[in-house]
Amino acid sequence: MVLKLKNISVSYANKHILKNISTSFETGEIVMVIGANGSGKSTLLKVLAGLIDYAGEIILPEGINDVSEITGYVFQNPETQIIGSTVWEDVIFGLENIGLDKREMEIRANYVLNLLELAELKDADPYYLSGGQKQRLAIASILALQPEFLLLDEVTAMLDKNGKREVVDAVVKLKEAGKGIIIATHELNLFSPYSDRCIYIDNGAVVFDGNPSDGVKLYREKVHREFTSKAV
Ligand SMILES: Nc1ncnc2c1ncn2[C@@H]1O[C@H](COP(=O)(O)OP(=O)(O)O)[C@@H](O)[C@H]1O
Numbered sequence: 001m002v003l004k005l006k007n008i009s010v011s012y013a014n015k016h017i018l019k020n021i022s023t024s025f026e027t028g029e030i031v032m033v034i035g036a037n038g039s040g041k042s043t044l045l046k047v048l049a050g051l052i053d054y055a056g057e058i059i060l061p062e063g064i065n066d067v068s069e070i071t072g073y074v075f076q077n078p079e080t081q082i083i084g085s086t087v088w089e090d091v092i093f094g095l096e097n098i099g100l101d102k103r104e105m106e107i108r109a110n111y112v113l114n115l116l117e118l119a120e121l122k123d124a125d126p127y128y129l130s131g132g133q134k135q136r137l138a139i140a141s142i143l144a145l146q147p148e149f150l151l152l153d154e155v156t157a158m159l160d161k162n163g164k165r166e167v168v169d170a171v172v173k174l175k176e177a178g179k180g181i182i183i184a185t186h187e188l189n190l191f192s193p194y195s196d197r198c199i200y201i202d203n204g205a206v207v208f209d210g211n212p213s214d215g216v217k218l219y220r221e222k223v224h225r226e227f228t229s230k231a232v
């Protein structure tokens with residue numbers, strides 16, 4: 001499945017936040033979106049989630065009417081996304097909202113909890129989970145809604161080393177399960193070995209779209225240039 005963006009622009013008041021972004025995303029692919037704070041990474045993910053207005057065109061697969069039907073957004077802080085009083089209930093809660101029957105909900109919940117290695121914690125109170133477990137639960141609950149593309153916004157930023165590792169492993173599993181993963185991140189070393197592509201955004205514009213190691217190198221050179229020019 002392919003999701004295509006054509007000349008996407010976003011403005012708030014008179015400020016141009018995203019400028020003529022054209023690219024595409026495929027299922028079975030991990031794409032890392034990098035760039036400085038405020039460059040527009042989250043805004044791009046929100047466009048893909050159907051959360052904000054934009055100019056330009058999103059070309060959807062046949063039979064899909066709105067981009068939100070095929071995407072699911074996971075936030076940086078899992079606490080804001082977890083609502084169930086047990087791991088199991090958290091996954092079921094989102095499914096009740098889309099009106100599935102009980103049997104179908106259970107099948108889906110078991111599938112996502114197994115995939116994200118949370119099955120043994122299904123009766124646990126999410127409050128007591130580790131950071132990595134919480135983030136995997138947030139991802140599981142979104143995954144249960146069966147999006148084709150997962151939009152992960154700085155999902156490892158608040159985690160310790162183990163938590164980061166757990167989430168990276170989960171992302172690789174999601175790719176193997178055929179999902180498209182679009183991940184906005186500052187953790188260049190963590191994600192670039194597993195990414196198929198890198199989109200580098202600078203001040204709202206895509207300045208690089210291609211091989212992750214080349215994209216990361218370009219970004220590092222720019223950060224380094226800015227740092228040395230400020231130091232003078
Ligand atoms: N709701 C909003 N209203 C006005 N400006 C916003 C809003 N959301 C984001 N911005 C601005 O858009 C720019 C890009 O933000 P964002 O997409 O969050 O960047 P990133 O995720 O790369 O840090 C920033 O300058 C930010 O201040």
Ligand SMILES: [Mg+2]
Pocket residue numbers: 041042043153154184
């Ligand atoms: Mg952001």
